[in-house]
Structure formats: structure tokens, C-alpha cells
Amino acid sequence: MTNAQRLDHVEDELETVKQLLLSAASYAESANEKIDRLGTKVDEMANAQLTTQAQLGQLSERVDSFIFNTQRLFTQQATVLERLEENQRTNNAALERIDRILDYLLRQQGNNH
Known part of the structure; x- marks a missing residue:
């Protein structure tokens, strides 16, 4: 092999190495862009999280506030219901007394005639 042939062979190999380096650099640049994206x-997902x-x-x-207020309202309603039931018992007792008094008065009126 002559020196010229060796030089051509070395130049060909250097060109191949140059192409490989350009390809590797292009791949690395593409990989860096993908890593940046x-x-x-990841930053967007962290912010969304x-x-x-x-x-x-x-x-x-x-939800906690709703539950607290709902429980408070149920307690208030239970208190109101208890008062209404007590008032109903009181009213029923008063009506029974009035009914007995009315019966008594009607009997008295019937006895007087």
C-alpha cells in the first residue's frame, strides 16, 4: 500500500468518524430537547398536582363545614320538634280539660231545665 493509498484510507476513516460524531451530536441534541420537554x-404536572x-x-x-352545619341544624330541629311535641301534649291536655268543663256545664244546664 502506498502512502497515497494510506492517506486516502485515513481520510476515509476520518470522514466516517466525522459523520459518526455529527450523528452522535445530532442525537444528543435531540435527546436534550426531549429531556427539556x-x-x-414534569413541572406542569407538579403544578397541576x-x-x-x-x-x-x-x-x-x-365538606367538613357542611357536615358541621348539617349536624347543628339537625340538633336545632330536634329541639324544635321536642318543643312542638310538648306544646301538642299541653294543648291536648287543655282541650281535654275544656271538653270536660263543657260536658259539666252542659249537664248542669240540662239539670237546671
């Missing part, structure tokens, strides 16, 4: 997506957690916290507080 993935990093952006924080937003979701905040919304869940607010919803939890609202």
Missing part, C-alpha cells in the same frame, strides 16, 4: 411536562391538592383541601374544608 419532559422537564417542562399542587393545584389539585389545594382544591381538594378547599373541598374537604367545605
